Amino acid sequence: MSDEPGAEGTRKFHRNTFDRIDPERRAMILRVAMAEFAAKGFSATGINELARKAGISIGSLYSYFASKEDLFLAVIDIGSETLGREISEIDPAAGFFASFESLLWKARAAADRYPELNQIYLDSTTQGMSSLAARLSNRLEAVTAELYRRMFEAGKASGEIRPDVDSGLAAFCLDNLVVMFQFAYSGDYYKDRMRIMTGLSDGEDIDDGRLVACIVDMARRSFGARP
Amino acid sequence: MSDEPGAEGTRKFHRNTFDRIDPERRAMILRVAMAEFAAKGFSATGINELARKAGISIGSLYSYFASKEDLFLAVIDIGSETLGREISEIDPAAGFFASFESLLWKARAAADRYPELNQIYLDSTTQGMSSLAARLSNRLEAVTAELYRRMFEAGKASGEIRPDVDSGLAAFCLDNLVVMFQFAYSGDYYKDRMRIMTGLSDGEDIDDGRLVACIVDMARRSFGARP
Numbered sequence A, B: 001m002s003d004e005p006g007a008e009g010t011r012k013f014h015r016n017t018f019d020r021i022d023p024e025r026r027a028m029i030l031r032v033a034m035a036e037f038a039a040k041g042f043s044a045t046g047i048n049e050l051a052r053k054a055g056i057s058i059g060s061l062y063s064y065f066a067s068k069e070d071l072f073l074a075v076i077d078i079g080s081e082t083l084g085r086e087i088s089e090i091d092p093a094a095g096f097f098a099s100f101e102s103l104l105w106k107a108r109a110a111a112d113r114y115p116e117l118n119q120i121y122l123d124s125t126t127q128g129m130s131s132l133a134a135r136l137s138n139r140l141e142a143v144t145a146e147l148y149r150r151m152f153e154a155g156k157a158s159g160e161i162r163p164d165v166d167s168g169l170a171a172f173c174l175d176n177l178v179v180m181f182q183f184a185y186s187g188d189y190y191k192d193r194m195r196i197m198t199g200l201s202d203g204e205d206i207d208d209g210r211l212v213a214c215i216v217d218m219a220r221r222s223f224g225a226r227p
Helices: A016-020 A023-040 A047-053 A059-062 A068-086 A097-112 A113-123 A127-134 A141-160 A165-181 A188-198 A210-225 B016-020 B023-040 B048-052 B058-064 B069-090 B094-112 B115-124 B127-134 B140-156 B167-183 B187-197 B208-222
Strands: none
Touching: A016 A059, A023 A047, A023 A068, A023 A113, A023 B016, A023 B127, A023 B187, A047 A059, A047 A068, A068 A097, A068 A113, A068 A127, A068 A141, A068 B069, A097 A113, A097 A165, A097 A210, A097 B115, A113 A127, A127 B023, A127 B115, A127 B187, A141 A165, A141 B187, A165 A210, A165 B167, A165 B187, A165 B208, A188 B127, A188 B140, A188 B167, A210 B167, A210 B208, B016 B058, B023 B048, B023 B069, B023 B115, B048 B058, B048 B069, B069 B094, B069 B115, B069 B127, B069 B140, B094 B115, B094 B140, B094 B167, B115 B127, B115 B167, B140 B167, B167 B208
16 A cells, blocks of 8 residues: 555546556646645636646546546545545554544644645535535545444443443534544634634634643543543 | 515625615525525536526626625625524523523524525635635624623533633534534535434434434533533
8 A cells, every 4th residue: 555646546536548657647647636626626626727737738637537527536535545544543442532532633634734635525525516426425434434433332342431322423423523623724714713713812823732632521521431 | 684685794795786676686686696506616606597597687697796706705695694693592691501502403493494505605615715705704603603702601600611611612612513513404415424424324314302412412511510
């Protein structure tokens, strides 16, 4: 397994010709596509300008991807793969709240390492994109849901989690905190919203550590067996 | 104050000519715009098709709104006004958790009453829309933040809320739960995500009451003085 974007995950959405070109060129095309889609959103991204910025002809681009849709899906798919790989590093055996805190810090790091992925992900969740998003079948959500399932199972078995907790509802609520936490570091709108909601004054920065501690404390008090 | 969309809130983004036309026609144009923007997103919405669906000429439309941007902002502004009015009905004197539960049920009702508002709101939060969203100056967030500020102040004064709670961080986290709860009833992507995360089987529906109770219970255990 390689960390190179495009090394895997695009198997469904590109044409075979894309596999045959130089890996660096492949990665570069995907990087340019990611940057364009992230900055402008899917609908406002022009395929001609994208090809120009990647330094390739529009003919070449269409020989690699059948449509703008397919290129977008390829980018999203790489993103799901990348974030899914990060998530799979979390071991529920470390304990429920340690795992949950890892997830938050991974979300925080992902916002810095892959800011564009988060912006594209958010764009893909809008209603105008629903027909496109349906083709992706919520792969990342399935990975996350499975992690929570294992975390709650282990947490109840070890006595860390109250036995009466509804794991499905609790997983949904906890992951909602993670998603909005991640959004808050990924886009201008959500950054502003975090500043307004937390009451930060101008020039003051959010203290990541205190925010993570607040969210983990919420999880512990809400679902922990020994609050 | 009227409940009619367009009766207020568009003061900044339309031209004076728009005030002079028949109120029903005004409301109809805004309704069509809302439906189009909600279904397709801002970028993919064509102003010609929008005018055609509203049964007006493109010339008339541009005599009411200087640009597609301004029409979109007018629609968002009405949405903020509508949701802001709902939020302002909540009285923190009713108690912190009663107020928080009201907010959740209002969010739930808003998803059914104004499904398109939520879809447009989500679209406006994407990075591609950031320059446009900046013109709105997070009006709705300011209203919500002020409600939480008053709720925490009253809750600490009455002893309902632990005195050591960081109201800003807590408000941010609680509102994150509200926003994602509302999204889950507003668009296909977030509906699917809720099903996956809560582990619903096909044909099974989410129990709104149990979900609201779970979120309120989280708030109470996390920040309440008497858990």
